[in-house]
Amino acid sequence: MRVATVDGLVTLFYDGSRELFNEELDEEWMQKAGDNGYDCETWEEWNLSNECKVYWRERETWQQxxxxxGVTEIPAWTxxxxxxxxxxxxxxxxxxxxQWAFSFCSSLFFIxxxxNIEVIELGAFCNCNLTSVFIPPRCRxxxxxxxxxxxxxxxxHVYPHTQLGMNLLSETKLMKDSPFKLNRLGDHRNTKEVNNFNWMKKIxxxxxxxxxxxxxxYQPIKQDIHVIIQQEGLRAFAIKNKMGITPSRYLKENxxxxxxxxxxxxxYIMKLMGELE
Incomplete structure (x- = not known):
């Protein structure tokens, strides 16, 4: 495990050689957080053990x-x-x-x-700041x-064979802006969520x-894109789907x-002009 600056960010190179999550120190911190109305910006002023303060100071230095x-799994709560x-x-x-491996990483916007990912467990990335997620095809x-x-x-973006749990995308812009309606019962596995998943899986x-x-x-191929724009023209890049998303945005954020x-x-333009074989 080492730390270095990469792209201007303090970066932890995680190799799994050390257990990063300490349940006792986490509980000590959370108890004081409750006592202080969860005003977590002031935690350095709380009556915490020195060991707990050192533990949280280290965790707050990591930016990437x-x-x-060689690492095959990220342990729970890490x-x-x-x-x-x-x-x-x-x-x-x-x-x-x-489970909960990256939960409440409130600044996390890119993953x-x-x-070869196969399973993403309960709440692994909940309460982060992600705007786009592309799930590789091997995820089951x-x-x-x-x-x-x-x-x-x-x-x-998720593939049709991937099994999806309940409330997977609850309280996200994607679900709120979905063109599908809630069912009248408003249950946990509501019609809006199911229809939205089916729609996304069909891409x-x-x-x-x-x-x-x-x-x-997964890994768009330039030749495949050229075939389509030769048939549809460059206007195909401007066509929005039901969510108002263009192909350009998929490509940019993938x-x-x-x-x-x-x-x-x-x-494409060079080929039209005969300047590219």
Missing amino acids: VIVVD FQRCKNIKRVIFSNTVVRIK KLSI EIETAAFANNYDLTLF NNDEKYSLHRVCSS PFANVIEKDIIQD
């Missing part, structure tokens, strides 16, 4: 986490309430993220998941509330949204995309 090769973490990049050896299960309370989350199952499907897929719209358009 890079999970190194980074819970590490409020200054902004980005997390997982190595492709990670297959499971356990790049392992392409995402448990209850894993991405709940990411209030500005508007892009969520806009309409021929006019073919560019959306390519741009939101952490697995190794192409950008500007390069695609430039190549």
Whole structure:
């Protein structure tokens, strides 16, 4: 485990060699938080043990986490309430993220998941600051509330075979702005949530949204995009789906995309002019 500055962020290179979560010190901190009305900005003034203060000071220094090769799972609660973490990049050896692992990381706005991720457990990324999430195709299960309370989350790409838990996206912009209606009972697994999941899993199952499907897929291929814009023209980049999202936004926010719209358009125009084979 080492710490270094990467891209201007204090970065923890997580190798799993040390247990980062201490249940006793977490409970001590939470008890004092309750006593102080959860005004957590003043925690340094609380009557905490020196050990507890050292523990939380370290957790607040981390701004980025890079999970190194060889790590296969992130243990439960490992980074819970590490409020200054902004980005997390997982190595492709990670297959499971356990419950509440990154919950309440209130500054976390970017994650790049392992392409081999299989399970994301209960509440793993709840109460973060994510705006877009792209789930790799090998993921077979995402448990209850894993991405709940990411209030500005508007892009969520998931494959049809992935099993989704209840309240997965509750209190997100995506659910609030969904074109589907709530059922009259308003139960936990309501019609709006189910219909929204079905719609997302089909990735806009309409021929006019073919560019959306390519741009939101895992590692979009430039050649596939060229085929579509040769048929539909560059206007296909401007077509919005039911959520008001364009293919350009899928491409821009997809952490697995190794192409950008500007390069695609430039190549397409050059080909039209006969300057590119």
